[in-house]
Amino acid sequence: MTGIAAGMMTSASLVLLVGEALKRLAVTYEGGGFMAGAWEVVLGMALGVVFFLVVSRWIGKHEHFDIAGLRKSGGLSAVLIVVAMTIHSFPEGVAVGVSYGTALREGSHAFGDVITLAIALHNIPEGTAIAVALRARGVGPWACVWWAIFSSIPQPIGAVPAAWAVWLFEPLLPAGMGFAAGAMMYLVITDLLPDAREHAGPTKAAVAFFVGLGLMIALGQVVALGTAFVSTIKRILVTGGAGFLGSHLCERLVDEGHDVICVDNFFTSQKSNVDHLLDKHNFELIRHDITHPLWLEVDEIYNLACPAAPGHYQYNPIKTMKTSVMGSINLLGLAKRCRAKIFQASTSEVYGDPEVHPQPESYRGAVNPIGPRACYDEGKRAAETLFMDYWRQNGVNIRIVRIFNTYGPRMHPYDGRVVSNFIRQALNGEDITVFGEGTQTRSFCYRDDLVEGFLRMMNGPDEFVGPVNIGNPGEFTIMELAELVIELTGSGSKIVHKPLPADDPMQRQPDISLAKKHLGGWEPTVPLREGLARTIEWFKSIDIGEYRAPTPNY
Numbered sequence: 211m212t213g214i215a216a217g218m219m220t221s222a223s224l225v226l227l228v229g230e231a232l233k234r235l236a237v238t239y240e241g242g243g244f245m246a247g248a249w250e251v252v253l254g255m256a257l258g259v260v261f262f263l264v265v266s267r268w269i270g271k272h273e274h275f276d277i278a279g280l281r282k283s284g285g286l287s288a289v290l291i292v293v294a295m296t297i298h299s300f301p302e303g304v305a306v307g308v309s310y311g312t313a314l315r316e317g318s319h320a321f322g323d324v325i326t327l328a329i330a331l332h333n334i335p336e337g338t339a340i341a342v343a344l345r346a347r348g349v350g351p352w353a354c355v356w357w358a359i360f361s362s363i364p365q366p367i368g369a370v371p372a373a374w375a376v377w378l379f380e381p382l383l384p385a386g387m388g389f390a391a392g393a394m395m396y397l398v399i400t401d402l403l404p405d406a407r408e409h410a411g412p413t414k415a416a417v418a419f420f421v422g423l424g425l426m427i428a429l430g431q432v433v434a435l436g437t438a439f440v441s442t443i444k445r446i447l448v449t450g451g452a453g454f455l456g457s458h459l460c461e462r463l464v465d466e467g468h469d470v471i472c473v474d475n476f477f478t479s480q481k482s483n484v485d486h487l488l489d490k491h492n493f494e495l496i497r498h499d500i501t502h503p504l505w506l507e508v509d510e511i512y513n514l515a516c517p518a519a520p521g522h523y524q525y526n527p528i529k530t531m532k533t534s535v536m537g538s539i540n541l542l543g544l545a546k547r548c549r550a551k552i553f554q555a556s557t558s559e560v561y562g563d564p565e566v567h568p569q570p571e572s573y574r575g576a577v578n579p580i581g582p583r584a585c586y587d588e589g590k591r592a593a594e595t596l597f598m599d600y601w602r603q604n605g606v607n608i609r610i611v612r613i614f615n616t617y618g619p620r621m622h623p624y625d626g627r628v629v630s631n632f633i634r635q636a637l638n639g640e641d642i643t644v645f646g647e648g649t650q651t652r653s654f655c656y657r658d659d660l661v662e663g664f665l666r667m668m669n670g671p672d673e674f675v676g677p678v679n680i681g682n683p684g685e686f687t688i689m690e691l692a693e694l695v696i697e698l699t700g701s702g703s704k705i706v707h708k709p710l711p712a713d714d715p716m717q718r719q720p721d722i723s724l725a726k727k728h729l730g731g732w733e734p735t736v737p738l739r740e741g742l743a744r745t746i747e748w749f750k751s752i753d754i755g756e757y758r759a760p761t762p763n764y
């Protein structure tokens with residue numbers, strides 16, 4: 211078994227990791243000549259070897275890994291063996307993590323899978339050895355099993371941060387691949403092969419080694435074939451994809467390698483938001499209004515299409531209601547036909563002017579169904595109803611998020627919402643228009659935090675369909691916001707008061723416990739001051755003259 215694992219790990223290290231790293235470098239250093247950039251892999255391998263060497267020295271003698279030696283052990287040495295095995299699992303985990311980090315960055319998990327398999331296989335004799343040593347000491351059979359399993363727990367603990375680190379430092383990938391290869395080869399030479407040889411003799415060890423080599427090459431082929439069939443690349447439709455949030459979502463999805471179809475009618479959005487994506491092979495832009503049916507073949511749909519600023523959605527309230535209701539019906543029908551997963555961008559406005567504070571998802575809201583905001587609030591509520599009914603009645607795979615006030619770069623300068631208005635006014639030296647006394651509150655979430663929440667919700671388990679609040683619980687009065695914008699822009703603008711619009715909610719703050727629980731601990735990371743500074747920089751970088759106000763209501 212150990213001999214086979216040694217063969218598999220050798221093949222994985224040299225063929226998959228080093229081979230692939232050199233292939234990548236050939237692209238990076240195109241035209242750079244023989245061995246261009248290969249030093250990165252060599253350096254990575256050396257680091258991998260040194261890493262294992264240091265760890266092995268630190269935990270003591272190699273005899274502790276010696277499987278034959280374990281059989282003879284008893285008493286204190288058995289405890290030492292468990293400790294040594296447990297600690298030496300850690301660098302193995304790092305090797306697995308580096309391999310997965312590398313593989314996933316490439317859009318496939320094949321590398322990680324084969325290396326995990328090899329390490330897992332090699333865990334079997336190690337775990338058995340621990341069990342044998344403890345059993346000889348009179349430890350009960352189940353306790354032996356537990357200790358055998360426990361000794362491998364450092365593997366995932368080492369693997370997760372290692373994978374993350376590789377992900378973070380993409381340019382170091384070839385060196386990272388070399389690192390994993392070097393670390394594994396060290397393990398093969400110092401640990402696996404001597405064990406195999408001592409156990410089974412040189413001939414059987416050599417045969418097992420070559421069986422392992424062959425097995426891994428065959429497995430690599432099967433995985434490659436399987437990956438081609440079960441591709442991780444999805445065809446994703448984003449409606450409202452040229453808008454403030456939609457364009458950022460498209461960008462994230464394009465970067466992840468998905469085939470993205472952006473649909474927009476450009477009512478409150480701007481083509482320039484997706485200009486930089488137009489020449490990407492995996493991005494497509496369609497001008498279309500979702501109140502009309504759409505015939506496409508997709509795997510996932512993000513429905514973000516709807517004007518969201520009160521002034522613009524009240525400009526043509528019937529159209530706003532149609533966008534939420536007919537748009538949802540059209541897209542849910544598309545999702546049903548394609549068996550696609552579909553995501554609805556709902557809103558904190560479903561809570562109306564809330565009597566419960568902060569607002570949990572279970573709160574049913576206080577919406578005026580006949581007021582000027584109803585076209586949006588009730589439209590979004592009806593959309594939620596439609597989503598839930600398509601889920602219950604037709605088994606459509608849905609997700610609903612309720613977005614709380616969001617801001618950031620690419621907000622339309624004439625959007626009319628409070629953050630864009632205040633920044634535009636401050637930069638132009640105009641009066642800052644605070645509606646009412648400015649004592650009403652809002653909780654402002656930075657765009658990137660929100661889109662991260664979207665992705666986690668869409669990619670989360672099918673059992674959790676929402677609705678879930680996504681927003682920043684940091685609550686501010688509108689007056690505080692005005693003062694902060696003046697401070698950050700260094701503007702001489704004065705604050706003036708205008709009448710409070712009808713049905714304007716007095717307070718709003720999301721309860722995000724549900725998101726934290728179900729979306730892998732998701733929570734906003736960008737504080738208002740920092741997010742506003744970034745947004746102000748973006749506003750300074752654009753030419754407002756290139757933007758056309760969608761309606762006169764801003």
Ligand SMILES: O=C(O)[C@H]1O[C@H](OP(=O)(O)OP(=O)(O)OC[C@H]2O[C@@H](n3ccc(=O)[nH]c3=O)[C@H](O)[C@@H]2O)[C@H](O)[C@@H](O)[C@@H]1O
Nearest residue numbers: 518520557559614615616627628631643644645650688714
């Ligand atoms: O920003 C958002 O994401 C939300 O914006 C609006 O909801 P609202 O909270 O009314 O957003 P704003 O128009 O930005 O108004 C926020 C507060 O600032 C006040 N405001 C707005 C604009 C302005 O120039 N001055 C001003 O004091 C408003 O009266 C309101 O109390 C939309 O209706 C929501 O669907 C959307 O989720």
